[in-house]
Amino acid sequence: MLTDERWHELLERRVRNPGAVGRAYRDRRRRASLLSPGGTLFLVAADHPARGSLGVGGDPLAMVDRRDLLERLLVALENPAVDGLLGTPDVIEELLLLSALHDKVVIGSMNRGGLAGADWEIDDRFTAYTARAIAESRLDGGKMLLRMVDSDPGTVPTLEACANAVSELAANGLMAMVEPLPYDREGGKLVLRKDTASLARAATVASGLGVTSAHTWLKLPAPEDAAVLDSTTLPVVVLGGVPSADPAADLASWGRTLRHHAVRGLVVGRALLYPPDGDVGAAVAAAAKVLEAAK
Numbered sequence: 001m002l003t004d005e006r007w008h009e010l011l012e013r014r015v016r017n018p019g020a021v022g023r024a025y026r027d028r029r030r031r032a033s034l035l036s037p038g039g040t041l042f043l044v045a046a047d048h049p050a051r052g053s054l055g056v057g058g059d060p061l062a063m064v065d066r067r068d069l070l071e072r073l074l075v076a077l078e079n080p081a082v083d084g085l086l087g088t089p090d091v092i093e094e095l096l097l098l099s100a101l102h103d104k105v106v107i108g109s110m111n112r113g114g115l116a117g118a119d120w121e122i123d124d125r126f127t128a129y130t131a132r133a134i135a136e137s138r139l140d141g142g143k144m145l146l147r148m149v150d151s152d153p154g155t156v157p158t159l160e161a162c163a164n165a166v167s168e169l170a171a172n173g174l175m176a177m178v179e180p181l182p183y184d185r186e187g188g189k190l191v192l193r194k195d196t197a198s199l200a201r202a203a204t205v206a207s208g209l210g211v212t213s214a215h216t217w218l219k220l221p222a223p224e225d226a227a228v229l230d231s232t233t234l235p236v237v238v239l240g241g242v243p244s245a246d247p248a249a250d251l252a253s254w255g256r257t258l259r260h261h262a263v264r265g266l267v268v269g270r271a272l273l274y275p276p277d278g279d280v281g282a283a284v285a286a287a288a289k290v291l292e293a294a295k
Contacts, residue, residue: 001074002098007067010097024096025137031103034140034175035264036083040295041237042288043086044076045269047109047143050088050128053116056243056274063270066094072273074100075280081288086143086177086267088112088128107141107177108134110165111158114147121190122147122183123154126161131168141175143219148202149183149190159209166210177267179219179239180206196225203231219267222257229260236260240268247275247283251290258294266291 013020035041048054049063056062063069073091076082077100084105085095092108095101113125124145134142144162148155162178169176180202182193193199199220206218217235220228229236238257244250250271257263266287275283 001078002067002071006098010094013097020097021093024093028096028106028138029102030138030140031105034083034105036081038292038295039264040083040291041105041265041267042081042083042291043105043107043237043265043267044073044082044084044272044284045086045240045267046073046091046273047086047088047112047128048269050090050109050112051115052118056270057245057276062274069273070094070098072280074098076272076284077101077104079281079284079288081292082284083265084140086269092139105141106139107143107175108137108139110134110142110144111161114145114158120154122149122152122158124158124161126165131165131172131174134169134174135172139174141177141215141217142169143177143179146178146180146202146206147183147190148180148205149185151185159205162206163209166216167212170210170212170215174215175217176210176215177217177219177237178206178209181221192221194221194224196223196227199223199228200231203228207232207234217264222253226260229257229262232262234262235264236262237265237267238263240266240271243271243274245276247271247286251286254287255290255294258291 054063086107088109108129110129111124111126113127114121146162166176182198182202183190219237219239222238272283
């Protein structure tokens with residue numbers, strides 16, 4: 001899909017015509033609703049490289065090749081069941097220049113400063129989109145990652161920054177997608193806490209951020225216990241997370257969660273863009289089928 005001609009044209013526009021990016025934001029056809037006609041939201045996520053998270057499975061540099069990543073995204077976005085994209089400015093702008101985001105929901109990723117593996121990873125600064133830029137760029141909302149480690153004071157500035165972003169996005173009538181994830185440090189490494197109490201606590205903390213929750217959505221991992229999802233009235237989307245070696249198990253886990261009344265859809269990145277068999281189209285189609293069957 002990304003021919004040599006289109007690729008070289010993209011590179012030339014980057015160097016010779018930077019003003020094309022602003023025009024592409026302005027000219028993007030926006031759709032009227034975040035939700036599909038079936039009442040769901042299915043987004044592909046591609047904001048991992050901006051915080052240095054490049055590995056998939058056993059390949060630590062799987063997401064390094066930008067042309068390859070864009071080709072995979074074009075395949076995913078071609079499926080009519082995919083409502084849109086979650087990404088950082090660089091990826092979104094590349095796809096805008098490739099005319100791939102018309103009539104799609106586009107969510108801008110905001111805090112990418114918590115570089116993967118860094119000592120300060122939990123102090124996750126807002127280094128990508130701001131709420132003002134999201135509004136001015138005519139995007140449909142902003143996403144923020146909120147990793148909580150009770151023993152790490154870096155959680156505090158991230159909490160405050162996320163609260164401010166929720167308020168600012170809401171003031172513009174835009175979705176604030178908060179991804180609250182509880183972690184522990186074990187041997188210097190961050191380990192996600194998947195127990196019901198920890199996930200439910202994280203969801204309730206995220207639900208209370210900002211001056212209003214009117215435009216807040218939660219992005220949560222598929223929990224084992226529905227009590228996590230029972231903790232909120234906010235719309236929930238299921239995150240794909242780190243791909244397992246068993247795509248069928250991932251699909252089954254998402255399917256169980258999607259049946260809950262609070263859950264509205266999926267936001268999945270590496271698990272669909274880099275499936276073990278390399279067939280992005282088939283992986284996206286399988287996820288879309290699971291979402292349709294659940295709703």
